[in-house]
Amino acid sequence: MALPDHSGQKYSHDLLPGLLEPGTYAVDPGDDRPWEPRKPELEEHGVRLQMYGITGPPNRIGIAPGDVRGTVFIPERLGGCCCGWDGQYGPNLACAECGCPVATRVDDCGFWQVVWLEPDAVCPVAVDGPVQRVMDWTELPSTPPVDSRGFWSPVWEAAVAVALAHLLVVSGGRRVSLPDGPVAEAFRRAIDSLLPPGSPERHLVLAGPGLSAAITDIALAPKHPQTGEIWPCDAGTVVPLAADVWTYLAFNDDRRLMPAAYGMPAVVRRDDPPPLLPHTLFCPDGRVFLRTLERLTAVQQPWLRRIYDRVRDRPYIDPFS
Template sequence: MYRITGPPNRIGITPGDVRGTVFIPERLGGCCCGWDGQYGPNLACAECGCPVATRVDDCGFWQVVWLEPDAVRPVAVAGPVQQVMDWDELPSTPSADPRDCWSAPWEAAIAVALAHLLMASGGERVAVPNGPVAEAFRRTIDSLLPPGPPKRHLALAGPGLPTAGTEIALVPRHPQTGEAWPCEAGAVVPLAANVWTYLAFHDGRRLVPAARSIPADVRRDDSPPPLPHSLFRPDGQVFLRTLERLAPIRQPWLRRIYDQVKERPYMDPF
């Protein structure tokens, strides 16, 4: 799989939201069934012909169009102003898909947060709270950081939770503005809001019917919500790409972790 390169601060949008562009034929290389963007911007403005974006839709890649920051600019359009949701209106996405497997968006979102958490750790072991957060983060972070007693602590922080000081806070990232929940923690680890909300407020315990204690008019035939039947495995490629963008990997401890995951991207826990 090729790694998509390009300038920082690019904006990714869905291919169906693109208008007024044409393909650049000589830049439509791909691996298998589509374009992977390895040859640079492959979409040009239909009016002036300038390269403006890179479309990626080959198999094994998320379908996305990356807008080139030096070639596009925001323009005000007529119509109603988009209403920004309040923090207490954040969405929630279950951890499992209909097959009782871990959701792919979850694997990607947790991988991004793991890269932030690794940077915030400074190479020191981090204590992860019990419950859903531990299920998503603990196994991976314990395998990447050195053994021994934890020197830093991770805690959930955000809307609906009591305010408390912590060394590293796992906070929601607003789905519309991209801003992380403001808090006074020593370090902030942003997580996609729909995943954070599920971790913070969902009770993943399965209910066991107690036939003799539940009134007949309360019994239901609804099936329980799907829950993953395997250990969580974050997306290793997303983790590596996020780590590359976050900070220089010249620090020896961080470089060792990066090389370890890159050389064996599909080994446990990825």
């Protein structure tokens, strides 16, 4: 699978499900930031900033925790956590036969559960069985924006944050217009907060399987969940968005049903509750947004660096709170 946008996301204090489906794996290219954010004025006075983060060597292989076999925990690397282990002390799983560290299990509250295999400690082995089929573009999954409790989905918050970072880069600091509907609900508040006001100079349109291909400026296109490829189109610029979020934006009808005349009597008890509504305005994940910008060379441009610094220094400003 392609590495999900919410990999490494820290979300609330809830116990989150697995990052990957059983029987699948993803490769994390690692921390390959072309630019390292610093505050030199503080370091000159002997102050060193420490950022909380869980990183590892490049090309770690992520798998579902239930797919691990033949490992034991390393006790001295399991401390300092809350409801589980977050891997901040390095590999915490060792080979049950030789005792060498081979993987890091992450299952603490607020983290997507995953086991990261050390690339130098494992090797691929051929097995019998069918080759995984790559799904067609017409089979893309869909994830609703609101979970069963009525909260915004953390998958959406991460995916929109990643797309927002790419959208800012291609905008060049100019105002971007958005199509009305779910796309505007997900991105307009962020555009209003981060880009200067005025008449739009760039135009974002949904593009992808099942939609019109007449795009002349910026296309918001799906990213394949298995291959990581972006939907090919003839737009001047393409902004990738996680496929399951894109599919919902493109095809889900969020219009609310209204009672019709001569419909079901009011005294009749219904067994179909209305769709859940979120308790707050939608907010992209600010930490995912910053981490994405750090990996884009364009963040060194002065106008984008100012946006980065403003969000980093005030992480709870609009649109991230």
